[in-house]
Amino acid sequence: MLELQRIRAEKKEIVERMKVRNMDTQSILDLIEELDSEKRATQVELDNKQADLNKMSQSVGALFKEGKKEEANEMRSKASAMSDEIKGVKAKFAKLGDKITEQLFHLPNVPNTNVPNGKSDQENQLISEHGTRPQLSNALPHWELAKKFDLIDFELGVKLTGAGFPVYRGKGAILQRALINFFLSEAIKEGYEEVIPPILVNEASGYGTGQLPDKEGQMYHVGADDLYLIPTAEVPVTNILRNTIVKESQFPIKMTAYTPCFRREAGSYGKDVRGLNRLHQFDKVEIVQAVHPNNSEKTLQEMVSYVQSLLNKLGLEHRIVRLCGGDLGFAAAHTFDFEVYSAAQEKWLEVSSVSNFETFQSNRLKLRFKSDEGKTMLAHTLNGSALALPRIVASILENFQLDSGEGIKIPEVLVPFTGFDKID
């Protein structure tokens, strides 16, 4: 959520930067500014009237004590009138506040100056490519490999739950667990504290990180208890810091978590959802940081390098792209995506997204820090997938399958975690 002070101070720049998202925010910002100044004026009026009432009320008490009953009653009826008047002003004040939040809640983050213009993912900026492509003459897609080697049973998941809820079994399940362990132990080496958060969150947490109200329909909602299944560990982990004031010396705050993630993916269809490409339930290790505002872009770069190191260790060909304004998520100010090459599908699969949210989340979360000068300011938050499992599994299966068709080689770094070096 944008800060009102920022809108007041930099409206022109914000309008310019929002154009990068192909959004014209001029009129909405004008409206917010107008509502804001009206609200502030109303507050002054309210404060003054309230101050008057407080004085009157005090004198009622004093007059009664002095035994001046008539004067007291007179004052009381005057105060009563003032009290009614205040009720009206209060209602107006609250209504203005609601209107402002309503507007603010639906306004996405301002892309920072590193973000290029662009309408869709077609215009994302290729930053770098790494690794080599395996030479395979008859590569099978991962869903066929999964079936052939009895690793993942999609039909069984349909029986138990529905499409998009696969059952991993045997070496498929072990590979899954090995990847989780590998990612967590790497993150811990990198200085992240591991947490195991709840995977159901309340409404306030959903608002805190920006999934609500923007992505309302994307989350599974447990109606009986009014809780949401998390779409990413970002939600519970970042909300750990909701409503806190940390010391500047505590920065950077680094946390990592493995959780299953749940997404309704309403509207997805076709070959995009084939196999592991898009699931309703999947596993992911997430990294989250809260840092000093001056350091967030540097931190973003560090997180990008870290994610890259994971893909290098796994030996997967990948590329890094910088999202253009049109592809940027609602809450993000700057995002890098990681894509791995899928040898059999012959396309790039997104496996990680690393973002700087600047103050967008911390403003909602009320995540602040006390600077060394004693000033209370909003922190910057960042997070990234490190990594999302399904497409990593897909590309491991596809890229490391033996051309002979006899099996799949396990990346060396995973062998200590799997206990086997080959699926056959």
Place this chain on the structure above:
RNA sequence: GGAGAGAUGGCAGAGUGGUCGAAUGCACCGGUCUUGAAAACCGGCAUACUGAAAGGUAUCGGGGGUUCGAAUCCCUCUCUCUCCGCCA
């Protein structure tokens, strides 16, 4: 799930309609004293909005109500604790 009790500043804990934004203790910060420390003593110590400042306003778990006036009374929600039941 049933019965009861409770929620106050960083923590502990007073306060049950009128100078209460809130006693007191601890913690914390500054000072005096000390070779240094401890102790003792003195002072400071919530957040937000508003104002040049003085100050004003709001906040005692959340929301609503009664009243001239609510931490204090009423309603409601959430959470915590105790007992019973159930249970990995």
